[in-house]
């Protein structure tokens with residue numbers, strides 16, 4: 001698997017340190033609030049798993065699955081809900097967990113959809129922000145790392161469903177695109 005990694009962009013150590021910082025910040029901000037952490041499948045799973053253990057507060061978590069890209073690396077701009085929340089949210093502060101905000105189209109749709117359900121608030125934490133590619137006017141409330149316009153994999157991020165289990169964030173070699 002790792003033979004196709006051109007370089008490590010964010011190491012395991014850097015991820016751990018930043019996730020702990022984000023957890024501490026979120027802990028301060030949500031003290032005394034009814035918090036629902038909302039993971040967006042599938043990419044957010046490793047980040048969410050680490051982050052929730054750095055949030056030292058009572059919380060509930062749930063998941064949504066959205067489709068934006070299919071197997072391609074290009075945004076279609078079309079967002080569909082493949083799996084929805086299991087409960088109403090009018091008594092909770094929602095914290096969306098994303099692995100990456102790229103064009104922002106997914107997040108723009110999701111925030112509008114959730115706000116229509118009248119939660120107490122909706123905020124977003126993303127591990128990665130690729131702001132150079134933004135098409136929609138959305139800014140994450142918490143951001144792990146701002147990254148350049150390169151296609152990244154690992155720590156939840158996939159190429160064709162592979163590489164999600166890498167413990168770091170890396171950039172793929174060109175050859176990886178040529179073998180599928």
Ligand SMILES: O=P(O)(O)OC[C@H]1O[C@H](OP(=O)(O)OP(=O)(O)O)[C@H](O)[C@@H]1O
Nearest residue numbers: 041042043068069101102103104105106
């Ligand atoms: O800002 P955007 O351009 O809309 O892109 C960001 C979205 O794309 C990725 O999901 P993807 O659809 O690849 O699903 P996955 O998490 O299951 O890999 C990522 O997890 C975000 O949800």
Ligand SMILES: Nc1nc2[nH]cnc2c(=O)[nH]1
Nearest residue numbers: 102150151152153157158
């Ligand atoms: N795996 C992966 N998915 C993305 N979705 C939007 N940008 C990216 C990216 O750089 N890598």
